[in-house]
Amino acid sequence: MSILFECEYEGERYAGFTRPVPGQELALYKVSPGQVQAAIIAEGGARAAVRALTREIAPVTVDGAAELRTLPPLLPTGGDTALVSGFMRTHKSKYEDEPTEATEFVAPNWFFKGFGGWLRMPDQTLTVPAKAVALIEEPEVALVYVNDDEGTPHYAGYTFANDLCDIGLHRQNPGWNPYCKLCDTSITPWLFLDEPPRTVTGTTVIERGGVAAWQGTFDCGADALYFKVQDMADNLFEYPALRRPGLVNYVLLGADEASFHDGFRIADGDRIKIDVKSHDVTLANPVRFGGTPGTE
Known part of the structure; x- marks a missing residue:
C-alpha cells in the first residue's frame, strides 16, 4: 500500500x-x-x-x-481552511434490509465535527465536555479531498480516525447531535493513496489504569456500509459550502456498534487504542473530561 x-x-x-x-x-x-x-x-x-x-x-x-x-494528512497551516465532517448510521448492521443495485439512494444523516486544526494525532489527549453523558469510540475510514482554485474537490486518499462523541447526549435528544459531536477527533498521519478500502478490520481496546477494561472488533470498510461511498461523496459535494477554493475536507464514513452498545462506559483517564489490523495502523489516545482542548 x-x-x-x-x-x-x-x-x-x-x-x-x-x-x-x-x-x-x-x-x-x-x-x-x-x-x-x-x-x-x-x-x-x-x-x-x-x-x-x-x-x-x-x-x-x-x-x-x-x-x-x-501532522494530519494534507492539513493546511493553521487548519482553519480544512473541515472535518462525517456520515451517521451508514452500516448495514443498522438496517433491516440488504441494499441491492436497485435500492434508491437516500442520503444518510451528516454532521459537522470541526475545523481541521482540531484534529488530534496518535497519543495526544482527546478532550470531551466535563459533563459528557456517555461516550462512544468510533473507528472510521476518513477520506481526504483537496479543492482546487475553482472549488472542485480532488480525492487524495484515505486514513483512519476515531470520531469520539457523546452518544448518551444524542440518545437523550437526537436534536442535540451537534453538541454530541463536540469531542476531539483523532486521526492517523498515514494517507493511503488508494481508492476507499472495501474491507477494514481491527480491534478496539479501552484501557483503564493500564489494563484492558473492554475489547471488541470492528469493520468499517465499504463492504460493511449500506450506502455506496461514491454516492455519499457525490451528494455531499453538491453543497457549495464544501466546495470553497483551497479547502481540505476530511470526511468520516461512519462506524458500527462499539463499547457503548456492549454496556461499557468510557471514563475520565481511559485510553482508547484502535488497532486497524487490516492496514497495520494503530491509533491510541487518552481521554480527558473537561480542560482545554489541544493541550496534553
Whole structure:
C-alpha cells in the first residue's frame, strides 16, 4: 500500500512516502505549506504527485527513529481552511434490509465535527465536555479531498480516525447531535493513496489504569456500509459550502456498534487504542473530561 505523510523535522515541513522504521533509513522531502496539495491537483492524483515531488526535490535521509512531529494528512497551516465532517448510521448492521443495485439512494444523516486544526494525532489527549453523558469510540475510514482554485474537490486518499462523541447526549435528544459531536477527533498521519478500502478490520481496546477494561472488533470498510461511498461523496459535494477554493475536507464514513452498545462506559483517564489490523495502523489516545482542548 502506497502512503504519503507530512511532518515537522528540525523546525521544517517535510513529506515522506514510507512509514518510519527505527534502524532503517527514511527519505524526507522538504515542502512548503500547500505544496503537496497543489501537486495532487496539478498531477491529477496523489500517486502522480508523489512521483513529481520525488523528481523535483532532493531527499534528506534520516534514521527512522528520528524525532518527527507528524501532522494530519494534507492539513493546511493553521487548519482553519480544512473541515472535518462525517456520515451517521451508514452500516448495514443498522438496517433491516440488504441494499441491492436497485435500492434508491437516500442520503444518510451528516454532521459537522470541526475545523481541521482540531484534529488530534496518535497519543495526544482527546478532550470531551466535563459533563459528557456517555461516550462512544468510533473507528472510521476518513477520506481526504483537496479543492482546487475553482472549488472542485480532488480525492487524495484515505486514513483512519476515531470520531469520539457523546452518544448518551444524542440518545437523550437526537436534536442535540451537534453538541454530541463536540469531542476531539483523532486521526492517523498515514494517507493511503488508494481508492476507499472495501474491507477494514481491527480491534478496539479501552484501557483503564493500564489494563484492558473492554475489547471488541470492528469493520468499517465499504463492504460493511449500506450506502455506496461514491454516492455519499457525490451528494455531499453538491453543497457549495464544501466546495470553497483551497479547502481540505476530511470526511468520516461512519462506524458500527462499539463499547457503548456492549454496556461499557468510557471514563475520565481511559485510553482508547484502535488497532486497524487490516492496514497495520494503530491509533491510541487518552481521554480527558473537561480542560482545554489541544493541550496534553
